[in-house]
Ligand SMILES: Cc1ncc(COP(=O)(O)O)c(C=O)c1O
């Protein structure tokens with residue numbers, strides 16, 4: 001295996017280890033499929049990012065991993081949160097992230113969600129004119145004034161999967177940039193609304209710095225106009241910082257992003273004569289490589305391809321099926337063995353699209369081997385489902401060479417927990 005990161009992923013005695021713990025033993029002890037997260041790597045990732053962007057508040061994109069424990073650790077590190085729903089606000093606060101460090105960023109928010117945000121005292125990034133009017137009414141009714149930003153559609157395309165681009169002209173997110181100045185003018189006269197920020201997010205898994213340079217420039221052009229009548233306290237340019245899922249892919253480091261963004265941002269602020277804080281919202285970069293997904297080999301079958309049938313499918317990790325995403329595959333109990341054949345890793349879901357990895361060169365794989373899918377910490381468990389009546393997997397956390405269960409494996413009870421049978425059918 002050539003993905004060793006000392007102290008994080010290593011091969012010892014032929015087995016893949018994470019945070020010093022043998023993944024094969026973890027699979028035996030906790031069963032599979034199993035998400036395994038290394039706390040040290042999580043803290044390192046956060047610190048590396050925070051150091052590169054020194055002084056810039058990080059709003060962790062909670063959608064990428066809403067495990068309470070992960071968010072608790074990030075809260076200890078000083079993170080705020082980008083929460084996209086009332087549920088994400090609830091979890092972030094429960095994890096100890098203070099309300100004033102949470103930005104509620106959802107599009108198509110319900111009035112009930114807005115009322116929840118008002119009661120919680122979080123900041124809101126407003127995504128539409130209708131939302132502005134609703135929030136004004138709701139805040140006024142609660143006798144509160146809300147600190148808000150507006151999400152702008154900056155019309156910028158990063159080079160990413162079309163489903164991951166969020167700042168294109170055709171995108172559903174944000175207010176068209178041509179309307180944004182008038183929106184601030186209107187907002188500054190509305191009761192219950194205190195415009196303090198401006199927000200955008202151009203997309204996810206972006207592996208270049210140039211789209212961020214374009215974003216800063218485009219946002220600051222708007223900021224220059226808005227600052228004539230509103231005192232902006234922050235400019236939030238979102239997240240989207242990519243990671244190298246394939247190790248030969250070149251990915252910018254946090255320093256590369258910071259070097260491209262920070263001096264430009266400061267220069268543009270100076271020209272305008274203002275000094276709002278810069279905010280960023282990394283998700284994937286912080287959590288993706290902290291976690292491996294362990295899955296058990298049920299069958300190896302020679303057909304058109306040689307299919308490895310495993311117990312995790314797109315119910316467990318949807319990224320390959322949904323975005324053709326690449327996750328590195330390691331045979332955890334043969335991690336020191338040379339590649340022997342080409343295999344396709346298939347899940348146990350009744351759909352042809354349920355393929356986790358296609359045409360990979362691996363050591364000879366046999367029934368009962370353990371496969372590890374790397375970089376599964378972002379948009380992994382949080383996008384999993386009970387499709388095909390398969391209970392969701394368990395999660396463990398590695399710290400100090402020890403494993404702790406942080407999410408119990410679901411059981412049949414979880415499949416029926418909220419189902420009700422009318423008495424006449426009993
Ligand atoms: C508003 C907002 N901020 C931040 C992010 C985080 O993105 P990523 O996980 O790619 O850093 C997202 C998701 O794309 C988002 O919708």
Ligand SMILES: N[C@@H](CCCC[NH3+])C(=O)O
Nearest residue numbers: 164166204205319378379
């Ligand atoms: N779910 C996507 C990222 C979406 C980011 C949210 N807008 C992924 O797995 O890569």
